[in-house]
Amino acid sequence: MNTVLTPVFRKAVEADVDAIVALVQSAYRGDASRQGWTTEADLLDGQRIDPDGVAEVLAAPDSAVLLAAIDGELLACCHIERQGDAAYFGMFAVHPPRQGSGLGRLVLAEAERYARQVWQCRAMHMKVIDARGDLMAWYERRGYRRTGEYSPFPYGDARFGLPRRDDLRFELMVKDLPGVTA
Template sequence: MHLRKGSLHDAARIAALVNSAYRGDSSRHGWTTEADFIDGQRTDTSEIEEILSADNQCILLAERNEEIIGCVHLEKRDANVCYFGMFVVKPELQAQGLGKRLIMEAERFASHRLACTIMQMHVISIRNELIAWYERRGYRRTDERRPFPYGNERFGIPLRDDLEFIVFVKELKVN
């Protein structure tokens, strides 16, 4: 697995990978699917282009044989906080340790390249298996909750009315 920062040239492939891992039948090949409670897309090419064009954001790509097999969105939000999102491993390659490796690299990048001491993420509150996975990697729940973006079809079409995000954080080691 090779890691690199994504470029505008990668935007369509990144959007396709993210959507395949979170939504629709293809996402059911992995354990990170949201297809049972959110329909539609997770992102689109224009959102990915916005992220890749921003000075304070990037998408790290995991590649194997020039195929994008994973990604993670990092956004420096203030002096020491890095937001971590859009974390994806290609569904048929999940549960092989690639996610663990990618999250470690994302944390290292946030610490060393962005000089952040805290990684922050938002996880949909009903994702118990995913929450447990992040907790095993040192992320802890905060008391903070964020509303789900109901009405924003760019993020998807919720199939339930009880969705919200829990904010998680992890302290990073800065060398």
């Protein structure tokens, strides 16, 4: 297990697009992703995100990509988007050799803090591939609850990867964010 140093958080800018794509890809796809525990390599081939997708969320209103760096090295990221009084959490990636070090917990906590304090959001929502029981359990240990509300995987859209199985779907997970007052 790696020791976590305190990361420096900042919002991503357009110049970060390629580094974000490389980080997300390394955490989820291909052999490099197998160094960590968040790999989707057994479920999906192909890309996880592309530069156009990252640029799109960077330019969107009520959207932020948060980066975590240690000693100037980008090691983790996530995307959050305000959707009414809730924020949506996604594009979460931690550099595979740093997974299991506690860095992911810090990034998730920073995303929750940002949503609560900057946007006054009352809840965080995310969609997780329900075949990823280990990942869902990780989120449950951090206060997220499974809702039983499912949405289909975008089969046929290579922007989201090339499925290796035909039973993939997303489940909505939700966490209330305490401390927001009316």
